[in-house]
Each structure stands twice: as C-alpha cells, then as structure tokens.
Amino acid sequence: MKAMLRGVCVTAVLFGGILQAHAADLVVAMPNWPSGQASANIIKVALEKSLKIDVEVEEMGTLIAFTGLDSGKVDVHPEVWRPNLDSVVQKYVTERGTVHLSPRSVSATQGLCVTQKTYDDYGIHDVADLKDPAKTKAFDTDGDGKGEIWIGAQGWSSTDIERIRAKSYGYAATMTLLEMPEEVGMSAVDAAVATDKPIVFYCYSPHHVFELHRIKQLSEPAFDGAKWNVVLPADDPMWLSKSDAPVAWKPSSFSVAYATSLSKRLPQVAKFLDNIDFSADEVTAMSYALEVERQDPATFAEQWVASHEDRVKAWMK
Amino acid sequence: MAGTARPRRRLGWVAFLFMAAGLGAALAQTGSTTQIFDPKTHKWINYDRKKARQYYAAHGQVPDAFRRQIVTFRTAEKPGTIIIDGNQHFLYLVLPGLKAVRYGIGVGRDGFGWAGIVRVGRMAEWPTWTPPAEMVARDPNAAKFAGGMPGGPDNPLGARALYLYQGDQDTIYRIHGTPEPWTIGLDVSSGCIRMNNDDIVDLHSQVQVGAKVVVLMQGAALYKGV
Known part of the structure; x- marks a missing residue:
C-alpha cells in the first residue's frame, strides 16, 4: 500500500x-x-x-x-x-x-501457567509450589538440580516484572529464569506437551496457546496495590533490588480506541x-x-x- | 538472552526405553544420564557410548524412540519449521495438520551451547569437513585433513549438512549426518546436531533454504542466545 x-x-x-x-x-x-x-x-x-x-x-x-x-x-x-x-x-x-476509549473492554490475564499434565501429575497448582525444590526439580533439564522457567522475551516490560515477582515470591532462588523470544517459549511448551514433560512458563490471555493445549494458570495471592512496588530498569539501574511484588498482576483489559x-x-x-x-x-x-x-x-x-x-x-x- | 555469561552445564535427562524386540519405547527424564530399561533383568542400565554401540550392533539401528516417526505436534509454527529439543534428543520438522516428523539426534557433550531462532542459510550434499585449528593442533588424525576432508562415508559431517545462519551470518553450527549412527541419543558431538545419514537425507529433501529453526531452551547449556 x-x-x-x-x-x-x-x-x-x-x-x-x-x-x-x-x-x-x-x-x-x-x-x-x-x-x-x-x-x-x-x-x-x-x-x-x-x-x-x-x-x-x-x-x-x-x-x-x-x-x-x-x-x-x-x-x-x-x-x-x-x-x-x-x-x-x-x-x-x-x-x-x-482520543476516546470504548466503555466496553475484554478482560485479559497475565501470570504463570503449566500444562494440564504438570498440574495433575506434578502437584504444581500455586505459585508457592515453585518455592519447593522437591517439586521444581521436575523442571530441571540441565542437571543442576534447579528447574527452569520461561519468564518472557527480552524487552518486554512484563519480563522485568516477572523477574521482580520471582524474587519477591522466592522462586528466583529455586529456579533458573529464562528469557527468550516468544516463539522459543511457545515451541518449548509444544515439545513438552508432545512428550508429556512438565513445564511452567509466563502466560497471558487471550492467547492461542490456551486453544492449542490444555493449560492451567497457577493460583496466587490477589493483586494488592499496596504490595505492588515495581521499579522498571528504564527508571533506575537498581530496579530489581528496589522492587517487590509478591502478588498477582493487576487485572488487565483491552478496548477499542478512536479519535x-x-x-x-x-x-x-x-x-x-x-x-x-x-x-x-x-x-x-x-x-x-x-x-x-x-x-x-x-x-x-x-x-x-x-x-x-x-x-x-x-x-x- | 539475559545478557550475562553463564557457565555451561551438562545436559540432564534420563531416557528409559522398553526395547525387547517390537515392544516399543518410551522416554522420560529425571536425572543426568541416559538409561535404558532392560526387560530381561528389569533393571535400568546406563545408555552410554559403549551400550549404544552394543545396542546398535545387536539391532542394526538405534532404539525405537530415536527412529524417524510421524508424531502429533500441536504448534503455531508453520509447516517446514525445524524445532530442536536438545534435552530429549529430538528434532521436529513441522508438517501440516498439527503433525511433525520426529528424528533422533546426537548433541554436544556440553549441550548445543545456545538457544534461539536461526534459519537454514545453505545446504550441502556430502559436505567437506574442515577441522578447527585447535583440533588440528591436538589430533594427528585431524591434522591430516587440515585443508579439508572431502565428502564421503567416513566424513564426520555425513551425507548432508544444513548450515545455520542468523540473518546473513553463519553461526558455525550445523545439522549434519554422521558415520557413527549409534551416537544418536547421546551427548557426543562438539556442539552441532548430528543425525544418522538416512535421516539427514530425509530432512534435507523436505527442507528449503530459509527455513526457520527454533532451538529450544531446555537443557543443553542454553543460556546464551545466538
């Protein structure tokens, strides 16, 4: 055009x-x-x-x-x-x-997800389960005893926030946090499902992965503005140590906008x-x-x- | 991708294979070595280089799980894309209809060394192999071929090679054949992906130059994006 x-x-x-x-x-x-x-x-x-x-x-x-x-x-x-x-x-x-925002919106979610197999067979139901080394060992693919988790792509603000949440909840100490392009993260889910292997990963919806596979989002404490203290890297080089967010994401949504x-x-x-x-x-x-x-x-x-x-x-x- | 250099770690997985003739095979992973379930003794035995050789000598092929097969593979990646799972020693070629061809692979002793998205930059039949300078220096056998070993049945790159590029840059990694088919399923190569010659010929015949290659994060010292 x-x-x-x-x-x-x-x-x-x-x-x-x-x-x-x-x-x-x-x-x-x-x-x-x-x-x-x-x-x-x-x-x-x-x-x-x-x-x-x-x-x-x-x-x-x-x-x-x-x-x-x-x-x-x-x-x-x-x-x-x-x-x-x-x-x-x-x-x-x-x-x-x-700019005007439509009064109607679609609810969206962000958080951590597992496959149905992981949920049923490995007892991973809540974010707190990721602090248990005995459970997260199931996600270990490199033999160091710690499980791995994809937290998003480099450059996404959500990835930085997921790193903050991992530190705040405590599973940054029990798991290795991986940043990769979304296609790598999603293909890893595809491969895990194809071979019945457990996997845990950052997820957001609406997203086709929920249609492609049987996916469960992990439960966690509800969003609490008083506990959501997020400093982003663009604002402070000490962002990670200064941040704390041991709660779920704020409920998300999207809507149509027009002039x-x-x-x-x-x-x-x-x-x-x-x-x-x-x-x-x-x-x-x-x-x-x-x-x-x-x-x-x-x-x-x-x-x-x-x-x-x-x-x-x-x-x- | 996280931007920090991290130590390479040994690939960790266990494969258990129910391999009495025709009984089929299954895979799992919980530890740091490959193992086979021996249906005669009902014991797990390490599937190391020696056992792999013995198995291949007895059966003339690799264990069932590592043989080429069509599998259900639900993915958003388009047909023609290659997905490499170094952890489980599988390479998938995505087909239409949520299926894939799954091939067994051998990967590097320290894993593949990286994860990310690359593409097939070029392909070659019976490629020439040129040993790296450090190998020439330490290995008299390699030194003989410092100028390049012509393609052929004894060439370490086997029958075909797919050269992996990022943009227009050769990553130095290849998916290639091997004159040692018993090594499929093991961590043996020096960083590349090896397949038995029949499989690499099959893959080569189905892949186009430019095909997307997704190298998964699992295992395989995966922390450095290319």
Missing part, C-alpha cells in the same frame, strides 16, 4: 498536482499481534459493508497509532491494553482529550466502535485462526462478518 501511495504521489506531481492521492474515509491502525490484526480487519469489513465507507487498515506500532489518533491521521486502534498503556491513555484520553473527533465527523462509526463487544473466547479464536491455522486476516474478517451478521447489526444500533 505504501508503495502504491508513493506511486500515486509521483503521478500527482508529474501532472502538476491535478491528481490527488486517494484518501480513505477511515484509517484503522493494525497492531502486529494476531487478534489485533483480526479485529482491525473485522472493523474494516463490517463498516464497509454496513455503511459503504472506504476503510484503510494500516499496520503500525501502538505509540505511532496514538500520535496519529491525536493528530487526525489515524481514526481507530482496535486493541489498547491496560494497565500496560496507562501512561499513554492518561496523556491522550484524560489530559488532551483527543474523539470521529463522534462529530462519523457519529455512526463512533457508535459502532463503542458497541463492539468481543468476548475473550472470540479473541482467543481469532488468535488461533491467524497464528495456528495461518488464515489471512482479511479473509478471516470477511468470513467472520458473514457469519456474525446479527452481532454486526447490533453494533450499528
């Missing part, structure tokens, strides 16, 4: 500005994760079909999308995660008022976006369809809208 637009621009210059680049009625930012790609395309297909407007889906990072929402170059972001983006929401939604100006420019679209009410199961299914079944996001969206006519109609009301 970018190449095509560049071509159009060159043509416009050659003809003395007589021609203009085509501008869509609505620009939807598309994140690089599967459920975000699916929902961005569902929004496009549903709106083009129902309101006969021209919608463009453009892949971009979340911070660039928010800048675009603020300046008017972008109209919609399909999945704004919180509390991860609380500071951005504070800036653009609360302070500047240029506040849309309420006046295209009020029907704004109403539609406010009414979108995907369930967590639907989002997991989207993730599975794109990531595991390798369905094309645009084709998946066409089929989803065709098979959910009543839902789409309800969102229009």
Whole structure:
C-alpha cells in the first residue's frame, strides 16, 4: 500500500498536482499481534459493508497509532491494553482529550501457567509450589538440580516484572529464569506437551496457546496495590533490588480506541466502535485462526462478518 | 538472552526405553544420564557410548524412540519449521495438520551451547569437513585433513549438512549426518546436531533454504542466545 501511495504521489506531481492521492474515509491502525490484526480487519469489513465507507487498515506500532489518533491521521486502534498503556491513555484520553476509549473492554490475564499434565501429575497448582525444590526439580533439564522457567522475551516490560515477582515470591532462588523470544517459549511448551514433560512458563490471555493445549494458570495471592512496588530498569539501574511484588498482576483489559473527533465527523462509526463487544473466547479464536491455522486476516474478517451478521447489526444500533 | 555469561552445564535427562524386540519405547527424564530399561533383568542400565554401540550392533539401528516417526505436534509454527529439543534428543520438522516428523539426534557433550531462532542459510550434499585449528593442533588424525576432508562415508559431517545462519551470518553450527549412527541419543558431538545419514537425507529433501529453526531452551547449556 505504501508503495502504491508513493506511486500515486509521483503521478500527482508529474501532472502538476491535478491528481490527488486517494484518501480513505477511515484509517484503522493494525497492531502486529494476531487478534489485533483480526479485529482491525473485522472493523474494516463490517463498516464497509454496513455503511459503504472506504476503510484503510494500516499496520503500525501502538505509540505511532496514538500520535496519529491525536493528530487526525489515524481514526481507530482496535486493541489498547491496560494497565500496560496507562501512561499513554492518561496523556491522550484524560489530559488532551483527543482520543476516546470504548466503555466496553475484554478482560485479559497475565501470570504463570503449566500444562494440564504438570498440574495433575506434578502437584504444581500455586505459585508457592515453585518455592519447593522437591517439586521444581521436575523442571530441571540441565542437571543442576534447579528447574527452569520461561519468564518472557527480552524487552518486554512484563519480563522485568516477572523477574521482580520471582524474587519477591522466592522462586528466583529455586529456579533458573529464562528469557527468550516468544516463539522459543511457545515451541518449548509444544515439545513438552508432545512428550508429556512438565513445564511452567509466563502466560497471558487471550492467547492461542490456551486453544492449542490444555493449560492451567497457577493460583496466587490477589493483586494488592499496596504490595505492588515495581521499579522498571528504564527508571533506575537498581530496579530489581528496589522492587517487590509478591502478588498477582493487576487485572488487565483491552478496548477499542478512536479519535474523539470521529463522534462529530462519523457519529455512526463512533457508535459502532463503542458497541463492539468481543468476548475473550472470540479473541482467543481469532488468535488461533491467524497464528495456528495461518488464515489471512482479511479473509478471516470477511468470513467472520458473514457469519456474525446479527452481532454486526447490533453494533450499528 | 539475559545478557550475562553463564557457565555451561551438562545436559540432564534420563531416557528409559522398553526395547525387547517390537515392544516399543518410551522416554522420560529425571536425572543426568541416559538409561535404558532392560526387560530381561528389569533393571535400568546406563545408555552410554559403549551400550549404544552394543545396542546398535545387536539391532542394526538405534532404539525405537530415536527412529524417524510421524508424531502429533500441536504448534503455531508453520509447516517446514525445524524445532530442536536438545534435552530429549529430538528434532521436529513441522508438517501440516498439527503433525511433525520426529528424528533422533546426537548433541554436544556440553549441550548445543545456545538457544534461539536461526534459519537454514545453505545446504550441502556430502559436505567437506574442515577441522578447527585447535583440533588440528591436538589430533594427528585431524591434522591430516587440515585443508579439508572431502565428502564421503567416513566424513564426520555425513551425507548432508544444513548450515545455520542468523540473518546473513553463519553461526558455525550445523545439522549434519554422521558415520557413527549409534551416537544418536547421546551427548557426543562438539556442539552441532548430528543425525544418522538416512535421516539427514530425509530432512534435507523436505527442507528449503530459509527455513526457520527454533532451538529450544531446555537443557543443553542454553543460556546464551545466538
């Protein structure tokens, strides 16, 4: 699309500005994760079909999308995660008022997970079990007597927080904390399931791993703001020693965001976006369809809208 | 990936194999050595280099678990991707329909040495083997081939080699064949992944240059990302 637009621009210059680049009625930012790609395309297909407007889906990072929402170059972001983006929401939604968040949201979770086999056969049910060397020995794959646990990819803020939680709960002393790209972490789960081996790993949902395998999230003490003292590496080199968080993650969620100006420019679209009410199961299914079944996001969206006519109609009301 | 150098540790696992002719095989891991369950004596015996040779001499092939087979493998990785589990000595080639070909492999004495995502940068049939300089210095047999040992049945790289790249850089690691098929399932090589020649030929015939290779974290001194 970018190449095509560049071509159009060159043509416009050659003809003395007589021609203009085509501008869509609505620009939807598309994140690089599967459920975000699916929902961005569902929004496009549903709106083009129902309101006969021209919608463009453009892949971009979340911070660039928010800048675009603020300046008017972008109209919609399909999945704004919180509390991860609380500071951005504070800036653009609360302070500047240029971005609107849908009142509806999808509940999300973060924590530690095991396979059903690990849960049933190895007695790993609660985060506290990871402090028991007799139990965590089952996760030892390198012969040093300590089990291993994947805590996320390098560069994720959640990975730093998982390191803090491991220290705070005490299992940093009984287990080796591994950082690897998500594909390595997830392939390790695939291999463990294929051979009935125990495994414990950082997990978040909605995510296709819950559809691919039978997964159990470990129980742990509920989130308590008074006990969640997290300092991130960007803010302090002594972040780990200064942090303490022996509790579960704060309940997470994500929702649709759109430019506040849309309420006046295209009020029907704004109403539609406010009414979108995907369930967590639907989002997991989207993730599975794109990531595991390798369905094309645009084709998946066409089929989803065709098979959910009543839902789409309800969102229009 | 954590950004700190950590000591290499010995691969830790136990394999137990019910291997009376045709009885099938199973694997598990709890310790630091490979073991076979002997159905005659009902005792566990170490599956070391000597036992592996004896087994191969008696059966003409490696234990059942390490033979090429189609298995159920539920993954989000696309068909054509290779996933290496050095801990259990398996290499998976992902197939459509949530299946995979599972091959037995031999890995490094100290494990594979790293984990991460690479790709098949190039492939070769009956590749030339050039011993590293330190091996030439200490081993007169290797010194004979300081300029490169031509491909052939005695070449340590076996019938085929898949050269693993990160971006456009050769990682120096390979997936290759071996003239010592009894070593499959053991920790014996000097860091590469070895497969018996039939298996590497089979893998080579199914893999494209550019294929994604995921080396898992489990075991195998895995803490340094490439």
